Amino acid sequence: MSGRPLHQKARLLYQKWAYYERNERFWRKVRLRRHMLRGEYYVRLPVHGNLLEALDEERAEIEPWVLVESGCWFALYPETATMAIGEGSIVNLGCMIAASERIEVGRHCMFANHCFLTDADHRFDDPKLPITWQGMEPKGPVRIGDNCWFGTNCVVTGGVTIGERTVVGANSVVTKDLPAGVIAVGAPAKVIREIEFRAGT
Numbered sequence: 001m002s003g004r005p006l007h008q009k010a011r012l013l014y015q016k017w018a019y020y021e022r023n024e025r026f027w028r029k030v031r032l033r034r035h036m037l038r039g040e041y042y043v044r045l046p047v048h049g050n051l052l053e054a055l056d057e058e059r060a061e062i063e064p065w066v067l068v069e070s071g072c073w074f075a076l077y078p079e080t081a082t083m084a085i086g087e088g089s090i091v092n093l094g095c096m097i098a099a100s101e102r103i104e105v106g107r108h109c110m111f112a113n114h115c116f117l118t119d120a121d122h123r124f125d126d127p128k129l130p131i132t133w134q135g136m137e138p139k140g141p142v143r144i145g146d147n148c149w150f151g152t153n154c155v156v157t158g159g160v161t162i163g164e165r166t167v168v169g170a171n172s173v174v175t176k177d178l179p180a181g182v183i184a185v186g187a188p189a190k191v192i193r194e195i196e197f198r199a200g201t
Contacts, residue, residue, distance in 0.1 A: 040064035049074040063087040106146035119158040
């Protein structure tokens with residue numbers, strides 16, 4: 001147990017609370033709702049991470065009619081990371097978007113609960129440092145085409161491009177590019193068939 005005096009422990013606890021739960025502050029919620037009003041999208045609170053900072057700095061773009069459900073987490077590296085979510089897309093409960101460079105989501109995409117999009121990997125190759133101190137290794141931008149659908153618990157990794165109107169099955173891990181108009185499943189995700197679109201549409 002730490003030998004710090006109680007008042008120092010209390011100060012440290014306050015600093016952690018002020019940082020980790022900063023999005024619960026009234027005026028931050030007001031600022032976020034102002035972004036929603038101007039952009040014609042909706043973020044259902046609570047939201048975790050630094051979405052507000054990225055919006056303030058114009059590093060995050062969310063188009064009209066997007067719905068971000070509650071409990072989502074945005075980890076957009078300061079100064080370097082940018083993100084765009086296209087018109088009408090739905091990011092469901094508990095999803096996470098973690099970018100060090102660039103993540104783009106097309107129009108009218110749908111992510112079921114607890115999906116994870118990232119353009120980087122955690123480093124773990126320095127034996128002298130704890131893993132939590134080793135930072136991230138960028139793997140290239142993530143680009144997702146229009147009208148894609150991701151089942152529950154999908155993961156999309158760095159450097160991946162997914163064509164429009166592709167469906168990724170629940171619990172899949174996308175590690176390589178996927179073409180347009182296919183169904184892909186598995187870890188790593190593989191194409192199992194092309195989608196048979198209705199004639200005349």
